[in-house]
Amino acid sequence: MDNKEFKKIIQKCVSEYSFIYKNKNYYYDDKLVIVINCQKSNYENAYYINYGFWVKEIHEETKYPLVEMCDVMGRFNNIIGDKIEYNFRLDIIDEECLEENIKRNITHLIVPVIENGIEKYFEIYPQAMHAAKTVLKDYLGRV
Numbered sequence: 001m002d003n004k005e006f007k008k009i010i011q012k013c014v015s016e017y018s019f020i021y022k023n024k025n026y027y028y029d030d031k032l033v034i035v036i037n038c039q040k041s042n043y044e045n046a047y048y049i050n051y052g053f054w055v056k057e058i059h060e061e062t063k064y065p066l067v068e069m070c071d072v073m074g075r076f077n078n079i080i081g082d083k084i085e086y087n088f089r090l091d092i093i094d095e096e097c098l099e100e101n102i103k104r105n106i107t108h109l110i111v112p113v114i115e116n117g118i119e120k121y122f123e124i125y126p127q128a129m130h131a132a133k134t135v136l137k138d139y140l141g142r143v
Helices: 003-015 095-116 118-124 126-130 134-140
Strands: 020-022 025-029 032-040 046-055 072-075 078-080 083-085
Touching (some): 046 095, 118 126
Antiparallel strands (some): 020 025, 025 032, 032 046
């Protein structure tokens, strides 16, 4: 698979969940802003797919925050057979597997937060509270 095919599949998958493309990122904008971006690996023909949650109630209006600005960030995982990877190697992944992994990550990580709020993310991933920014911990009363 080449870079163009990879990005086309990403676009297809995230658009099914109402994400829009802006400034090289994908955004979902409602009570919170969810950012998804692709980061090219410096070491191999692979990409990392990063995501972040930006809670609008905490911040002044920022329409399109970068993923590194978000209150908490994570990375999609890629399940190939019995291995879990955090990158998507274009030389070994096929279109079907890529699409399946992206949709699985969105369904398990992103959709519950869209439906139930940022607190749901920490129910799914309690260890993510360690990576959350202080402003989010204050907002949630978990300092």
